[in-house]
Every structure is written in C-alpha cells, then in structure tokens.
Amino acid sequence: MLQTPQALTLILKMLKNPPLKALSLFESSILQGVQHTPDTIAITLDILLSSNMLFHSQSLLLQMLDRNLLVGPHTLNNVLGFLIKSDSFEKAWILFTESKKRVKLDVYSFGIMIKGCCDAGDLSKSFELLGQLEELDLSPNVVIYTTLIDGCCKNGDFEQAKMLFDKMGEIGLVPNEYTYTVLINGLFKKGLKKDGFELYQKMQLNGVIPNLYTYNSVMKEYCNEGKVRFARARDAAVVAGLVKEMEERGIKPSKVTYTIVIDAFMKSENTERAFELYQFMQKAGLVPDVYTCGVLIHGLCTKGNMKEARKLFESMEEMQLKPNDVIYNTMIHGYCKEGSSYRALRMVREMGEKGLVPNVASYSSTIGLLCKDGKWQEAEALLNEMIESGFEPTVSLYNIISEAKHET
Template identity: 40%
Template sequence: MMTGMRRNCIALIPSLVKIPPSKALSLFNSSMTNDFQHSYQSLAIILHLLVSSDKHSDAQSLLLRLLSGRITFPSFNLSSLLNSLTDPHFALVPHHQALLFETIISSHARMQLHDPCLFYLKRMIEIGLRPSSRTFNSVLLCILRSNELEKAWKLFREFKSSNMVDQHSFGIMIKYCCEIGSLDKAFEIMNQLQDSDWKANVVIYTSLIEGCCKEGEIDRAKELFNVIGQLGLVPNQYTYTVLINGLFKNGLREDGFNLYEKMKVDGIWPNVYTYNCMMKEYANTGQMDIAFQLLDEMRTRGVACNVVTYNTLIWGFCQEMRVSEAEELLATMKGAGMEPNLITYNTLMNGFCETGKMEKALSLFERMKSLGLLPSLVTYNVLISGFSKAGNLQVGERLMLEMKERGIPPSKTTYTILIQCCTRSGNMVRAIELFHSLKKVGLSPDIRTFGVLINGWCMKGNMKEASKLFESMNFEPNDVIYNMMILGYCKEGNSYRALRMLNEMGQKGMVPNSTSYSMTVEILCKDGKLEDADIILKDMMNSGHQPPISIKNLMSECKVFSGG
C-alpha cells in the first residue's frame, strides 16, 4: 500500500511543476488529505514554486505545518530539505534564495525556536545572502522571548554595524532591558543608538520612561519626557499614560493629575489605557464618583471600555466594601456584551469574602466554573482565606483538596492561611500538622508563616513552644514577631525575657509598638523593677509614643509605695 502511495506521489510531481503555484498548492494539500506520503522532492518542488512566485505567506504557512507536525515525513530533517531546495537543479536566483531562508527563519521564529532561527540566519550570511532588517529583528525578538539576553546581546553586538540592524533593532533591545529591570544596559544601548546613523523615536523614549517608572527612577523618567519635546518629537497617548501611571505608583499623585491635564491641553486625547489608569487612582482613594465621571466621559467621546475598565471599578467598590454595587456592575458588564475574566471573578469573590458573604462567594465560584473559567491559585487562596477568617476550617481544607485534584499545588500562602485559621481557634495540633505538610511538599515557611504560629503559641500562653519556633527561624525576625514575643512574655509575667526582647529590638534598630512598651513597663513595675521601668518609659516617649495615663499613674503609685 505504501509503495502505491509513493508511486502516486511521484506521479503528482510533473503536475505540480506544470500548473500555476496556487493550483499546485491546492493539489498538494488535497493529496495530503488522501493520505499520500510525500517526499523531500515533492515538498521541495512546491516550496520552490511558492518562493519563486513571491508567495511568501503560503510558503511560511506550509513550513509552519511541517514544523508543528501537521505534515509528517519519515526521518524528516529540515537541513536535508534546505539542501534539496538550494540544489543547482532548482536554479533559484539570489533574491528567491534569500526569500527561502527568510521564510524558514520566520517560520521558526513563529514557533519560538530560537536556536534554529540563529542557525539559519548565520547559514544565510555564510553563503553570501543578506538578511533583511525585518528577518534579523524577528530572530532578535525570538531569542529575547526565550529569555536569552546574553545570546541576543552577542548577536546584536556582532552585527550592530551592518545594514541588518536598524532603529527597530535598537528599540527591541532597549525595551527588553527595561522589561527585565536592566536600566543600565538599556541606557548603554541608547547611547550606542545616538552614536549611530539612527535616531531614537518616541517609541524608544517611551520604553525608557516606562523602565524608569518601574524601577522608581521617576526623576529620570520626567527628564526623558522633557527631552522628547526638546527634540521636536511628539509624545503619544502611550507615552503620557506610562508616565502618569509611574507618577501615581511612586506617590506623586498631583503630578500625575497635572500631566493628565497637560495631555489634553496638548491635544493628545486619553485612550482606554489612560482612562483605566486614572480610574484606578481614583478608585484607590475611594473617589468612585469621579471614577464614574471618567466612565461617562469615555462613553461621550466614543472610547470603548474594556474588561480592565470594569475590573478596576469592581475592585474600587470592593475596596470600599460596596460589594452590592460591584455585583451590579458585573451584570452591567455582561449586558454590554463584555465577558468577565478570571480577574473579575477573583476580585468580586474577594469582596464577598472580606464582607463575610461566604455563600455568595461560593455561589460565584460555582457559576464561574460552570461558564468554563478555570480557577487559579489566586481564586482558591481568596476563598480559603475567606472561609478561614469565618472560622470554617473544614471548607478551607476541602477547597485545598479540590485545588490539588485540579493539579494546582497549594502555595506557601495557602498553607499559612489555613495555619492561621487553626491558631485563631486554638487548634495548635492541626496548625503544626499543616506546618510540617508545608515543608514536606518542598516549600519553605516564610516570616509570615512563623509569625502566625508564634502568635498562636503566645495566645495559648505556651512561650516555651513560641521560643523554640523563634530560635528555629533561619532569618531575622521582624518587629511584628518581636512585639508578639514581648506581649506573650508580659502575659506570662516574665519581665526578664520581655525586657531582653525589647532591648534586642533596640539594638537591631527596631522600634517596639506602644503596647509592647506599655506592657513591659507594667510587668516591670509589678516585679518592683522601677529603675528599668523608668528607662523603658523614657525610651517610649523618645521614640514618639505617648504613654497611656494608666501607665503614668502606675509608675507614680509604684514610686510612692517604694518611697521614691
């Protein structure tokens, strides 16, 4: 049977050569559906026809089918196919040879196969063909998308002075460096661009501004924005939005609002991303009325909302505990023909959990699953946290079991949430079991996990176990944990250990909270250690804490009784 198919395939070859390329491709495709086993020769012929007829997209589509396995050959090797195609028998002119290589390179780039991309780019250069800037840039992008910065950097430096590298090549490198937080390298490439025959455009400046904003270098970002104007370039909507967002995230709220007004004065009207950024800032401070004014302005100006717009407003309502209005907004969103995404559901579920409406949260969870949306780790953590705060450990653990069954491994946060639920109810046995389970699955407890357990033991009055955990931490305790320990020792009546912890905090540059100071003074007074209590009281006031009247009165009474 195979021999027959092979003969039929060979019989097709003369037909492929004689008819127009489009018809040849159609014949080739139809033969594939009839289970014909093609050879290198038949594939080389059809690719030759397409390339020599400048049908680049058809050739690329065929190669993509080959690379993805939708067309199969016994012992397929692309190098062998390339050798067949570059055989003198086909007599491809240099232009078509270059087009063939570029088709192969772009097909591999589409499949995110960066090593073959690089191999065929260099092979192309070796045989005297010159890749276009577009092809070179597609290889550069493919390498960077594989997070191979050093490999991309080496390629860029090697061909920086060639005609393949253009303004876009510099922009690709700068943007990627900014995305990974490598600002120094981004500015190094920017300096090289300015020394070349190419000049930076507004897109490149915008990438640098965004990179500076992400790294908190807001003054540098503002300086770059001013340079754009000085060079006679015009900032676009994205440039303004990136800087406005950066100003907000770095706490420069008024500067962000001022830049938004300047944007409109300069005749650059906000787009949906700008509006979303502004709404987020107003929602963040509870100014939902102004956020909705912006929504109305969007509609008036014909700027279409997107899912992020609604998610931002739903988040704002949930932050304000106005979950009923958030729920109404979900219905409005659907009515507008917009499908809520996982973030929408997670946000609203979190709102229900924070307001104790656990039945609604669970109902929304089930509805989300029925619509085909798959819950994420965040989804489960939101629900587990909600049920844990409600004291329902049983449902919390059931949800953790469900997430495991779905192939979502619980995170450190998941375990910590459940441990906290146990400690709140005083179930330290189960809390410790979960703590050991966390370590058993290869996770390392963090400072919050230790803090939750230490607090549990302190609340139970078991300072021996709390101290064991405190000493077992392989990182520095923070002020929260120190304050827990001080409070625990004070409740136990151990003034010596409470004072030692307080002094240790001071030595490490930490400031105890008002409760730690007050309770330590109180326990020292009860133990008759008035001199120590007096020193702590003075330290408390010097650190900016105002002692409660009750503590001042206690000190006065103790001094009277002691005859001081």
C-alpha cells in the same frame, strides 16, 4: 547622512543602546529633513523606556504630536503604561490629554488611564473617562469594568461596585475570575461576609473557576470568622478542604495560602497540624516569611508554650528574617503571661537595640510583672523609657510602682 526613515529604522534597531545616542540620532535626523514614521518613533521610544527614561519619552512623544506626525495608539499606550507604573500619573494625564486631539485612541488607552485614575483615588475622573470612551463608540471591556469595581471597593463605595457588576451582565460582558475576586475581597474587607460568600457561590454556579487570590481571600475570611473553639475547628476543616480543591484544579497553593491555613489550625488549637503544614510548605520550596512565623509564634504564646515560641523566634535569624514589632510584643506578652519578668524585660531591651518600640500593653505588662517580683527600680526605669517613647502611663501604673516601693 540619513536619507530615509527606513535607514534610520535599521540603524536604531541595530543600536538599541545607549539610549542617549539613540535620542541624539533621532533628533539630528529631524534637522536633516528625515520624515519620521510610526516605526521610527516607536523604536526610539522603546529604547528610552527600556532604560526608564520616562521624562525623555514623554517629551519626545509630545514633540512628535506637536509636529502632527503620525503616532500609533500602541506607541502611545506603551508610554502611558510605563508612566502609570512608575507613579508618574500627572505626566501620563498631560500626555493623554494632548494625545486625544491627534491620536486615534483605542480601548486600551482608556483602560490604562482609568486604572491610573483608580490607583490615584480619583474615581470621578475614572467615570468621566468611561463616559468619553462610550461617546467615541468604543465598547468598554471586562478589564475596564474590573478596574472600576476594584477602585470603588478600595474607595469604600460598594453600592457603586455592585451596580457596575450588575451592569456588566446588562451590556453582555461576562465577569471573569478577577472581577469576582476583587468584589469578593472588597465585600469581605467591608465586613459584608454574607454578601461575599454568596458572590463566591454565584461565581462557581456561573462556571467561573476561582483563582489563587479568590481562594486565599475566602480562606482568610473563614479564619477571621471563627469566634469560638467549635467554629474555629470547623473553619480549619473547611479551609483544608479548599486547599485540596485548589490542588485538584491544578492551582498551586502559595506562601500566603499556607500561612492562612496554618493560622486556621493554630486558632483551632491544632498546633501539630499547623507545624506539619509549616514543614510541608518548606519542602515544597516555599520560604516562610515574617508573617508566617508571626502566626505560629502567636499561637504558641497563646497556648503558653514559650519554649517552642522562643525556638522558632531564634530560628528566624537562620532564615535571615527580622522579627517585627508585632512578634516582639507577642513574645513579651507570652513571657508576662508565664510570669517571667526577666525574659519579658530582656525582650523589651532587645527591641530597643533593634530600633523597635514596644507598645503600651508590653510596657504596662512588663512594668506590672517587675513590680510583682519586687523589682520596682527596673520598673521605674522602664516607666521613664515608656514616657520617652511618647506614651502616657495610666494612673494605675504609677500606683503599682508606688505600692511596690512601699512593700520593699
């Protein structure tokens, strides 16, 4: 028989698993009259959470609160964090609401719930929590403001995001690299390039060193910004310079970084440099993904180098990568541009075998090319497949097939 919470604590620490046994022991000890302490509650909840028993964790904590047992904010935050990460926001909200009456909440409790509200897209609730936090004479920290700025950006409210950023300075909070990055990234996504680049400059003037995600975001925007060949060549050089700056600061380029730079060189028609980076990336132990291969294949197809594009396409299987619909459609467009109706049709057929559906442009271009080569029967069959896939062919596409029939 368990006489003291200290004895229960010792047994629970030794037990660890299975979780249901720990829960059973905890519940039976209540019937035996053991007065639980914050330690016994925390250890039991840790065992349940480590086994992902979220419902049991929430239920147990609510029971303890109903019994007016002392629960520390750290224990509460642990359960709230697990619930939020497991997409159980509603359960977290119920627990948080009940806890406000019985637990002395701290800044981290509010920070967890503000993030949960932002992730759920409920900004109004996030700002309500910020107000409650301040009413309790708790000072919001940089993490909370960064979370709110990120939430505003994702919700498209950039004016509010910038106001929050400015307010940080007013209340003595110094934005860190994550704060700058979420706002820079948000501004770029909104198309506010000038504002994004200005904030990036301000970040460095204020002595805040960009992190990997900042560099990736800025480099990607340089690549997106290039409109003509001259601009793209210039941007590729800028991007390469940023990679060098990263390395000098001890920041290791990621797979995403290399893909962005490869894209920049492909757009500037520097295929040789792009493939050098592709090989260097692999030597550095970074395995290319579907997007990396897609960038290279797109560049090769644009240049009309279908032989190399096909070679890379086939090498994806060796790397255990499955080409997606974007890559297939790119290859089809490349073959149509080359005038190879046979290869374009073969890619369309292969897409079907893989459970992928060509887009309207792929269907239309292949049908048009088949008709040009006098293969109206294959074109007509493909037109029917296009309709079965849910696409509505244009009148001109019907006319192209009709004309091909009359010419044979």
